[in-house]
Amino acid sequence: MSDPVVEVREGEVDEAADRAHVDAERAELRQFVSNLSAAEIKSGSWFTRLLSHAFRTYTKTVDWQYFQNKYRGVPADAIVDQRIKIAARYAALEGGLSASAYTATVAATIGSGGGASPATVPAAIATVMVDVAYITQLQLRLAYDISVLYRVPLDVSDPEDLWKLIRVVFTIKSGEVAREGVVKVVPAIVRPLIKRYYSKGVLAAGRSLPVVGKFLLQRNVIKIGIPLVGVPLAVVVNRYTTQIAGRHARAVFRNEARVFELATGLCDATRHPELMLWVAWLVINADGKISDDESLLFRHLVSMVAEKHQVVDEQLANVVAIDPSDVWKRILAETGDLSDLVDVGVRVATVDGDANARERQLLAELEDRCLPSNTNSD
Secondary structure, eight states: OOSSSSOOOSOOOOOHHHHHHHHHHHHHHHHHHTTOOHHHHHTTHHHHHHHHHHTHHHHHHHSSSHHHHHSSOOOHHHHHHHHHHHHHHHHHHHHHHHHHHHHHHHHHHHHTTTTOGGGGGGHHHHHHHHHHHHHHHHHHHEEEHHHHTTTTTOOOOOOHHHHHHHHTTTTHHHHHHHHHHHHSOOOOHHHHHHHHHHHHHOOOOOOOOOHHHHHHHHHHHTTSSTTOOHHHHHHHHHHHHHHHHHHHHHHHHHHHHHHHHHHHHHHHHHHHHHHHHHHHHHHHHTOOOOHHHHHHHHHHHHHHHHHHHOOHHHHHHHSSSSHHHOOOOOOOOOOOOOOHHHHHHHHHHHHTTOOOOOOOHHHHHHHHOOOOGGTTOO
């Protein structure tokens, strides 16, 4: 298999190498598209097949060791930034190649749902589907690369992990941001149409892969339905949606890596692994809300405490509403230095931002109980 993305380069872009890479990928996807049925394309189930095609061998090649060998000594943030830029460049180049192949007949065929003569339909659909498949595969693989670089394991054979990847790539927020970016650079006459397209095309499809496939096909049709601006619009939409997909994946997976790193540090430093979990859960519940980052952190803490300290607290697992007095009793029963629990409380409270009033109040009480000398020094 050819290298998924070319080497990080400094200086001028090697346009010939980029074009050769894109041409090779498009040729491979033409073969893939030639094996799709009209029913698969119409129903959106082509997307399910593309997922298998995109990752069947890719994940065996692209792993942490792959990046270590390819970019030895380069920080993950720098590699991620380069891969987003390279993917966006490929996307723009492919958009120009595909759009230049579109004709009025192709646009009419797709736009009318088959209004052109039957003889033109297969060629029209194949032209569009190669474009759609290319951009979809590129963005999925880019997000997967980013997850690997930030050491966030994703098993694409696991339905839950696969759906997580799809949500990251085609998120509602991503679509909204992409809309604003595209609107700023396309010709003024096209802007109202782009706004209508994105407002109607925002993905809220649930866990239905065929529905995702329909959305992606509709998203790409807009690029070819406008006379005279098909090529520049295809270039812009491809580039911006790829940039936004990559940046969103970077934000999501980098944040997960941050939370994982925090959990690792807390587990390594604690002298009270079991009590740490009780304190962490008490702080998380202090304001009656559990954020995504808090939930993720606690899952990591539970897993790491079990792995590193061989502690599995079934009693905590069965708690529905945690009682602060129960945690205070557990702290009172401990002897020695409890400062590590204060640090746990502070870091858990701030995992999703500055501590709020209820969290600060609880942290103050936690400090009083764990460090009584602070208040009884007179």
